[in-house]
Amino acid sequence: MSAPCMHPSCLLLLLLVVCRHAHTNLVSVTENTTVTTEPPVETLSPITPPVAPLTPLQTGQKSVVLTGENHTEKVEVVNPVTLNLECVWTGDNKRLPNITGYWTKDGKTIESSYSNTQLQNDRYYLRKEFSIMSEEDLGTYSCIFGPKAKVDFILAAPYLGEMRDKPIVSYVGDSVVMICKMDEKKSKPINWNWYKHNGTSKEKIEVDSPGHRYKITKDEKKTKLVVHNLTESDSGVYFCGAVYGIGTSMGHMQLRVITYFEPLKPFLGILVEVLVLVAVILLYEKTGSKKENQSGPEGNPDQTSNLSHGENAVADGHSGTARQRKV
C-alpha cells in the first residue's frame, strides 16, 4: 500500500481538493480493503504543529499471531504514521469457515469495521489500516474475532524511563534536581517541557519566571529541572513531557519540601538514648567497682577522664577498674 504522492507541492494540491471532504475522511474508511491515504488536513491543528517540516508520511505494519484468547501488544508511535494492523488467529476447535470480526478503539466499536473473514491456511485474518496523526488517534485498538479472541494494540508515544514512584524529599532553602530520562533504545524527543500541578491543572514552568528559581536543561534523551530556594509551597506533583511528532509523553514525580526540624527530632531522640546508655553503663561500672574496691590500695586516674565532650557522667578521675600491680 503506498500513498499517491508525497511531494510537498503535490500535497498542497491535494489539500485544496480534499479540504471539502476532510471531515468524512477518517470516518469513511471502508472495509478491510486498502485505502488510499492522504494527509488529512484537519488534524494538523495549528496549536501542535510538528516543528519539522512536513515529512513524508511513514507507514508501519504490525502483525500479531494469536494462539490463545488474548494478547496485548505495545506499539510506540513517534511521528504521524499510517499503521497497518493485522491480527492472525489460529482459531479454536470449531473451525468455522466464516467468522465475524471487528475493530474497536478504546472500547468503542468502530462501526464500519465489521467484516467476515474466511479461513485461509488454517487461520483467520483481520487487517485494518489506521491513520495515526495526532494524540487523539493514540489509544488502544483491538481486533476481535467473533466473541472469543482479542488482540489489543496499545498505541502510545514512547514511555519515559523508570521514574521514582516515591516522593523526592528536599529542604526549605535547599535546591532540588528532578530528572526525566528517555531510554537509550527509544527515539529522542523533539523537545522537553516541565509542568507543575497547581491543584486543578498543569501549569507550564517557564525558565524566565520572576525570581529565577527554575533552571531547565535539555539534553537529547534527558532533561533536568533545578529549583532553587525551595519553599514549602513548592511541594506537589511535577510533570515532565517528552514532545514527539505524535504527541507528548508524560511522566510525573512528587516533591516534598520539609524543614530541618523533621530529621532533627529522631536525631535528638537517638542522641538522648546514647547519652542515657553510656551514663548507665559507666555508672554501673563505677558503683560495681566501688564495692570491689572497699579495700583497694590506690585510685589510679581513670581512662574515661580522657573523654572531652559532655558524654561522661563520670567526670572525676576515680578508677573504674582496679588495676593491681603484680606483687
Place this chain on the structure above:
Amino acid sequence: MPPPTTNNLGYTPPDGGWGWVVVLAAFISIGFSYAFPKSLTVYFKEIQEYFGVSYSEIAWVSSVMLASMYAAGPISSVLVNRYGSRPVVMVGGLILSAGMILASLGTSIIHLYLCVGVIGGFGLAFNLQPALTIIGTYFQAKRPLANGLAMTGSPVVLFTLAPLNQFLFDSFGWRGSFLILGAIVLNCCVAGSLMRPVNKMVVFKPKTEPLEVNGAEEASGAEALRSEDSPKSQSCVHRFIDFSLFKHRGFLIYLVGNVVMFFGFFAPIVFLAPYAKHQGIDEYSAAFLLSIFALSDMFIRPATGFIGNTRWIRPKIQYFFALAVSYNGVCHLLCPLFSGYAGLVVYAIIFGIAFGMVCALLFETLMDLVGAKRFSSAVGLVTIIECAPVLLGPPISGAMVDTFGDYKYMYYTCGVLMLLPGIFFFIMHYYNYKKQEEEQRKSASVEMRTAEDSTQQNLYQKDNLTSEIET
C-alpha cells in the same frame, strides 16, 4: 620468638564473664566499621544527581572512606597502645558522628569526600582496631570463637543498615538521613563504654614470662615499665608502634599472603549483581543474590569461630585459614561454570561460606602469630599495607571486565589470586610450625636457668613501682 599459643600476657584472661559483653561491643564496632561504607551506596544516585557528577565520582566516597579507615590504622594502634581501647572507640564514634553531621550540610562533592570519606574513615579506624585488640585481652582459650562472633557484626549490621538506609532516604532525603546516621553511629560510643579494660587481678605466675607487661590496657603511669619489656627492644619506638614486627617470621608470612589475597577478595562481591544482570537476570533477583550471600556469610562466621576453637584445629589454626583462602580461590575458578539463576544462587551460598570463613579467621590468625600484646601494632601495620590492594582490586577487576567484555576472566584471575596465597600459606606455615617447635624445645631449657634471675628482677620492679606511685 615466643610460641603463639601459650600465654605471654602475664595474666590469665577471663575467657568469659564480662568478656562476652565485650564481644557484643566489638560486634557493634566491627559491624559499623565494615558495613557502614557499603551501606551508603543507597544514597549515591540522588547525591549524584544533586551535585551533577558521574557515578564513578560518587563511588569514590566509599573508596575514600575505606582507604582512610585502613590508612589510619597505625594511628589507631598507637592510641590503643597508649590509652587502651575504650577512649579510642568513644572518640572514634564522636569523630564519625561529627563527620556525618557535617556531611549533611555539604555543598559540594569535595565536601563529602572530606566529611564522609576522610573524617568518617578515621572514625571507623578508631573503632576497628581497638575492638579487635580488646578481644585479645579478654580471651585466650576461647579466642577463635570470640573473634568469629565479633566478626559476625559486619554482615549483621549490613543486613540491618541496608533497609534502614532505604527507609531514611524515602522519609528524609539524603541530607536528613546523614544527620540521623550521625546520631545512629554514636552507638559506637555506647559500644566503647562497654569495653571495660580487663581486670588484671591475677596472681603472678613465675613460670610464664615475668618481664612482659600487657601493653594494650595500661594507663599512662605504667609506661615506664614497658621499656623494661625485653632488654634489647627499642623502648622509645615500642611505645608507639612495634616495627620489630617486620622481623617476625609469622607476621611477614601473613602480610605477604594477605596483600596478594586482598587484590582478589572484594571484587567478586562487587561484581556479583552486575554479573547476574549480564546473564539476563532481573535487578531484584540479582540484589537478592547479595542477600543470600550475606545470610550464608552471617551464619558461617560464628560456626568457623567455633570450629577454630576445637582442640584439633586450634593448634594448627593457620592451616585452617590457608584452607579457607584456597577454598575461596577454587570457588571463583569454578564460578563461570555456574550458569542460570539456580547456579548463581548455589555460587552465592558457597561463596558466602568461603568469605565468612576467611573473615572470621582473618584477625584470629594474626593474633595467633604475634600474640595479643603486639597485636595492636600488628593490625595497624597490616591495615595500612593492605590499603592498596583493597582499593585497587575492584577497579582493576572492573577494567578487566571492560577490556574482555566477559566476567569469566575476572573470576579466573580472582580465583588464582586467592589460590596462590592459600598454597603459599600452607607451605610457609608448615615451615613456621616446624621452626616454632624447635625454638620451644630450646627455650624450655633456657627458662629453667633464668627463673632465678627473674625473681630478683621482680623485687627491683616492685620497689620502682611504689616509689613512682608515691610521687
